[in-house]
Amino acid sequence: xxxxxxxxxxxxxxxxxEWCQDYWYSAYPSxxxxxxxxxxxxSARVRRGGSWSVGGxxxxxxxxxxxxxxxxxxxxxxxxx
Numbered sequence: 001x002x003x004x005x006x007x008x009x010x011x012x013x014x015x016x017x018e019w020c021q022d023y024w025y026s027a028y029p030s031x032x033x034x035x036x037x038x039x040x041x042x043s044a045r046v047r048r049g050g051s052w053s054v055g056g057x058x059x060x061x062x063x064x065x066x067x068x069x070x071x072x073x074x075x076x077x078x079x080x081x
Contacts, residue, residue: 016053016076017064020046024065043067047075 004010008077023042038046038050050062 016049016074017047017051017062017066018049018076019066020048022046 022045022071023040024044025038025042026072029036043080044065044067047064047066048062050059053074
């Protein structure tokens with residue numbers, strides 16, 4: 001019943017930061033890049049989307065990092081196929 005946002009994604013904002021499979025890297029490549037890939041390994045994973053539980057940081061372009069042992073009530077994940 002819900003409509004997608006401008007990126008074609010559903011329910012990306014509000015409830016939890018979403019864990020991603022990508023390893024964290026601090027900056028995207030310079031210039032125009034479609035679907036950039038990060039490093040093959042690392043000590044932290046990317047999390048996206050934001051959560052209202054963390055100071056109102058809630059936007060689809062939100063991006064951060066956390067270690068694999070980090071836990072919080074505002075971390076989650078999205079299943080896709």
